[in-house]
Amino acid sequence: MHYTFTIEQGNFTDAGQASSSVKRTLKQLGVDPANIKRTVVALFEAEINAVAHAYGGTIDVDIDDGKIVMVVADQGPGIPNIDLAMQEGWSTASAKVREMGYGAGMGLPNIKKNTDDLKIDTKIGVGTTLTMTVNLV
Amino acid sequence: MKVKEIVSLVAGELVGAAIDPEYEITKAFASDLMSDVLRFSMDDTILITGLCNNQTLRTAEMADLRVVLIGRDKQPDEDMIELAEESDITLIKSKYSLFKLSGILYDAGLKPLY
Numbered sequence: 001m002h003y004t005f006t007i008e009q010g011n012f013t014d015a016g017q018a019s020s021s022v023k024r025t026l027k028q029l030g031v032d033p034a035n036i037k038r039t040v041v042a043l044f045e046a047e048i049n050a051v052a053h054a055y056g057g058t059i060d061v062d063i064d065d066g067k068i069v070m071v072v073a074d075q076g077p078g079i080p081n082i083d084l085a086m087q088e089g090w091s092t093a094s095a096k097v098r099e100m101g102y103g104a105g106m107g108l109p110n111i112k113k114n115t116d117d118l119k120i121d122t123k124i125g126v127g128t129t130l131t132m133t134v135n136l137v
Numbered sequence: 138m139k140v141k142e143i144v145s146l147v148a149g150e151l152v153g154a155a156i157d158p159e160y161e162i163t164k165a166f167a168s169d170l171m172s173d174v175l176r177f178s179m180d181d182t183i184l185i186t187g188l189c190n191n192q193t194l195r196t197a198e199m200a201d202l203r204v205v206l207i208g209r210d211k212q213p214d215e216d217m218i219e220l221a222e223e224s225d226i227t228l229i230k231s232k233y234s235l236f237k238l239s240g241i242l243y244d245a246g247l248k249p250l251y
Contacts (some may be wrong), residue, residue: 016195101171101188
């Protein structure tokens with residue numbers, strides 16, 4: 001099964017809708033609750049990152065019997081230093097993002113913790129693509 | 138501790154259509170940072186927060202939190218109330234500060250996450 005969603009820059013009213021939709025689908029499919037939790041937490045963090053930091057993007061989710069693969073691709077600005085971004089507590093979030101309750105610097109570390117595989121492809125001025133895999137078996 | 142007991146202890150008010158007021162809560166976590174909320178397992182936990190917007194509820198939904206206590210006399214708007222109902226999350230509001238809410242609920246027997 002394949003699902004695609006669009007992410008709008010700075011739209012905190014709708015941010016999380018894609019993750020919410022994926023959560024409902026996984027529940028309907030009877031996926032184990034622990035795997036649902038780590039899947040949607042990782043996807044939600046990535047969705048919020050794209051809303052908060054990027055100029056919009058897309059989410060593609062593929063679900064099969066053995067795994068869930070989620071690709072969150074944004075259109076910039078790119079991550080200047082991935083090592084720093086992976087450190088807990090390090091954040092470049094704006095005041096607006098912090099007002100929404102984010103910007104604790106836990107996004108990427110939390111994604112890594114909740115997924116079995118995480119690939120980050122980023123290029124300054126072009127964008128960032130996160131490929132997150134959760135194994136179901 | 139039942140949801141209805143929490144409402145009474147914090148001089149709170151249920152906002153919108155609540156889940157079962159008999160629903161049992163055993164733990165509490167207080168935070169305005171939603172990324173911190175997403176770090177922990179939140180079974181049977183109430184979130185105590187002063188962050189009063191849709192993202193509070195989206196985060197609660199992802200974290201499997203079913204009860205959110207909004208402190209500091211913040212007022213959930215119609216969008217929030219609707220989203221809470223859609224997400225099957227009970228919203229309680231209270232005039233008390235987060236410190237006072239935490240103190241009352243700790244004293245009444247709710248456990249911290251850690």
